[in-house]
Amino acid sequence: MNKKKKKDLSYYLTLLLLLLGSTIMILPLYWMVVSSFKGQAELMQMPPTLYPHKLVTTNFSRVLEGIPFIRYYANSLGVTLLSTVVAVFSSCIIGFVFAKYRFKGRELIFLIILAFVMIPYDTLMIPLYKLMANLKLTNSYFVLTVPYFVNIFGIFLMRQFFIDFPDDYLEAAEVDGCGHFRRFFTIVLPMAKPMASALFIYIFMAVYNSFLWPLISVSSNKLFTLPVGIAALYSNRGTQTDLIMAASTMMVVPLMVVFAFVQKNFIEGLTIGGIKG
Amino acid sequence: MSSIIKKTKRKKGSRIFLAVVLIPTFVWFLMFFIIPFISVIVYSFTDAHMAYSTFKFVGLQQYINAFKDPTFVISLKNTVIAAVVIMPTTVILSIALAAGLNELSDRLREIFTFIYFLPSIISTVAISLVWSWLYHRNYGLFNAILGIFGIKPQPFLGSPDQALLALCVIQIWAIFGYYAVVLLAAMRGIDKTYYEVADIDGASKSAKFFRITLPLIKNSILFVCIMSTISSFMFFTPVKILTEGRPGTSTMVMLYHILKKGIEESKIGYASAMSIILMLIIMSFSLVQWVLTREKKEKKLRRKHNE
Secondary structure, eight states, X not given: OOOOOOOOHHHHHXXXXXXXXXXXXXXXXXXXXXXXXXXXXXXXXSSOOSSOSSOOOHHHHHHHHHSOHHHHHHHHHHHHHHHHHHHHHHHHHHHHHHHHOOOTTHHHHHHHHHHHHTSOGGGGHHHHHHHHHHTTOSSSHHHHHGGGSOOHHHHHHHHHHHHTSOHHHHHHHHHTTOOHHHHIIIIIHHXXXXXXXXXXXXXXXXXXXXXXXXXXXXXXXXXOOHHHHHHHHHHHHTTOHHHHHHHHHHHHHHHHHHHHHHHHHHXXXXXXXXXXX | OHHHHHHHXXXXXXXXXXXXXXXXXXXXXXXXXXXXXXXXXXXXXXXXXXXXXXOOBOTTHXXXXXXXXXXXXXXXXXXXXXXXXXXXXXXXXXXXXXXXXXXXXXXXXXXXXHHHHHHHHSOHHHHHHHHHHHTOTTTOHHHHHHHXXXXXXXXXXXSTTTHHHHHHHHHHHHHHHHHHHHHHHHHHTSOHHHHHHHHHTTOOHHHHIIIIIHHHTHHHHHHHHHHHHHHHHTOOHHIIIIITTOSTTTTOOHHHHHHIIIIISOOHHHHHHHHHHHHHHHHHHHHHHHHHHHHHHHHHHHHHHHO
């Protein structure tokens, strides 16, 4: 595109610094994976071995036998997928309504919704927990999913997107006698796909990694998501580093592989929020 | 005639559509935002407890209790220390990283962005566990490295002097790559002609960086300042998993203290009062950002108007 940058001394210095920094970024992750393949004896060796001299794979099977890891995985994936699909859909339809429909109090309602962004949600955990407990909803898939069904940032993003959406398409559909629901599903939704998929990634990561709310709202082992399950494993058997590292590896690595394949869209999707979930 | 019928039919259809979208949305906001928000305010003036359904108003007593509670004051102090350590470090590192990435060819930039961005996709729980292993007093990698240089093993998370700082390092490592990507996007959005004009004037590389790049991405930098400050005030996961506020109260932070009082000890009223204090602190930061970016926009508009 633009002309090749001149490669002077400062360029190579930058490259060197970036490489050094990269080792610091990768080292903890490398150490996690390597440790998960070491036996307890090798883990306690000082100085530590840089790679497993004796490859041990039983750590993983011991995690699967010791805790209902598969169950946590299924819980995490199920809860995250459901929440994300609903949240992206609701963002699209609510954003569309606020962008293209006229009704009394529209601007005021939208301003109020935006004002909610200012409230740090973590400070509402106590009353939310009390409310859910009063309604006897704690310890259920309900509390793990429904609080994520509407995403204020998503509404805002999709409204911005639909404001620029050409009215011609909508009017053409109207002339053809297309109902409001059909118009939304067949014309509006498909066109929002690029933005919606970025939003999907953003919300997916936020829900998949969320820890505080599942930790508070769920106490039954059967409903644990991965972060809560692994945190519980650590508080019960913190000294068994081989197990902890194997469990962490199993949680993190599949996601990292997916990330490597879709990195470009992924990073775009995650930075649309400007906030780490 | 028929077109009038069609129009009223359309209007009806639009009403139904609006109702189907807006009513569930309202119910959700009521349940997950409005009621919790109002109740946290109300509870903060009461002696509400998890186990009882009734409560009585105690005025400002819970707020007075908070500032009389030495653990709360320490948690406030620790949280401020964490923010003071995390915010400037994150901002400087992310600016430097973004500037470095901006120098590279597309291919290299993609690879390095990937690497520095990795922690942002990883659960903070897993990050905390890996770092606790790195910090391990007897068998940790860090102490092994220090050993090479003849430095004796450090307790890190086990020492009241080092623990908070060690937790801040985890946080910085985890977030600065993310903010660098945000800043990089801003840097790449700068109009190239600025640099071309500067080249004609024979400006040096550092002059271009400090006189053009930094001023033009001021808003994004401000955004990173505010967001990293807010995230420091919400510091929770590593504390909960690794130290639980210990040793002593050296890593006790606000959100952890609030949840401990509210959930474990069931003191809803007291925890709500502390939540309100935390909320006000965080909202004041958001307000600062809002005012500053707004002022700038208005100034720009006024200048345009005057021209």
